[in-house]
Amino acid sequence: MKEKILKKREGFEGQQLIVVPRKISADFLTQDPITRQLYITDIGYYPKARYHYIKRPSGISQHIIIYCIEGKGWIEIDKKRVDVLPSQFVIIPANTPHKYLSEEQEPWTIYWIHFKGEISAYIVGLILQRAKNFRLHLTYNENRIRLFEDICINLQKGYGDDNLRYVNMIFNHFLSSLLYEEKFNHAGQEERQDIIGQTITMMQEKLDQLITLQEFSQYAGLSVSHFSAVFREKTGYSPIEYFNHLKIQKACQYLLFSAATVKEIAVRLGVEDPYYFSRMFSKLMGMSPSEYRNRNKTAEH
Template identity: 60%
Template sequence: MLRDKAVRKREGFKGQRLIVLPKKIIMDFLVKDPITKHIYITDIGYYPKAMFHYAERPNGISQHIIIYCSEGFGWVEINKKRIIVSPSQFVTIPANTSHRYGADEKAPWSIYWAHFKGENAKTIAELIIKNSENYKPQLAYSEDRIKLFDDIYYNLEQGYSDDTLRYVNMIFYHFLSSVIYEDKFNREKKDGSTGIVDDAIKQMQNNIQKTITLHEMAASAKLSVTHFSTLFKKQTGHSPIEYFNHLKIQTACQYLSFTKHTIKELALNVGVEDQYYFSRMFSRLMGISPSEYRRRSKNS
């Protein structure tokens, strides 16, 4: 949580991209057109390294919100339930739901985000949440998915012709389907690499309390260390060990927020025998010590 509320800001980040569709365009076309009325974007943007990013809406908003974190860290609180957001994670906030969110103070997130409405919007949002856990699915990094976002943004920059509005919202439907049906969208599945990486991630998740070496991961995948590491980084954007450490720290954040475990106990629970090494790793990734994180979590 940020210490100084005065520096918090909703937008205004170097390199940001932001489009808010005019209300007249929404009411005169998007809600009436047979194609766009089912799903349509009202706002869309990209905030890189969004230091001090913060938004709070006690009563929610009328649109559903999606946030995809490409790097850095942040947090989202939905109905007073806090979620720590790490790279390659996707959060869905249902419409009319109390929420707030913000970037990590030391390692602020870079996020792609959109607000959307439509006759099918609630069903789509519920399906995304159903297929995830606690509003937050883990997505494999995909350049194809980011290209869909970029295509939407580029075309909206050209104006709001009827054809443009239909085109971008049909793409947005595809973008949402890529989130719901990740395994079908990722083209790397054809050569088996996606299944290999997914299995490795499951192995990590099921063994958070243990130490797994890179050689052991590669052996489980029946690949050489080099081949396995290359496939893993291509899909996730991170090395296997770095990714495993992210998952460990994510779990540690939950322990710090919801248990009274000592730092030593907590370190053992995420497979790190040396509590001082754990504290250093936590501080490097989160930008603050475990003790300070627990204090801020309680204060928030």
């Protein structure tokens, strides 16, 4: 039986809709070194969008994000239909057949964005790795909505070069809030760190000491092998490599903002052999401590 669908031809009360002129996209967005990586082509907000229906048998050339904050609907992507509920967002890859419909009794309220760019397909791929049937759950966050509203407000101000760069750099942050929701939700908030986070804090407090892998694992309350595996999974580095990175980070500060010799800096960082310290520094920074100091020394006035 063929489904009966009521379609809304007019707009929705309180809606926002901004379409970036295609000439702007061609003349600037696809040419500028910043914006050509990732840029918005269309953006909108549809509150309580009853009978909102779209059907695109061949898809469109842009990727689409639909973020539902209220009400219900469904989206069919490449012949797979998923229900869309509050606090869910759906990603529709470019050139993918799709259609969607807002529920009549509880129509959805959605934020949506169309976007393109050299790295857009890669970002969509990252999102799809986390998504189930093109859909992810999101915790409602006012800061994310503010990012969206900031994009809209500034696009309404015109299409100057600086404004377009600013808007699309915000969009990068907006996408990061979707892809790395946990980090975004905890930004600026006090939180109980996991054991790896606690260990890293301990590393930062003990940069003047020489600490073994066994001591790190003992602090974490894990076996050496399990601790090493979990630490690498969390950070991408072994515990000792990470600790050395923090030491070199601190060494750079000493070299730039103090008159301490290389030997004195090595001692401050718990490394008794200054030659070993210099080799470690050179390996990570691509130059010796002295070269680093000379290249980056603040000019005296």
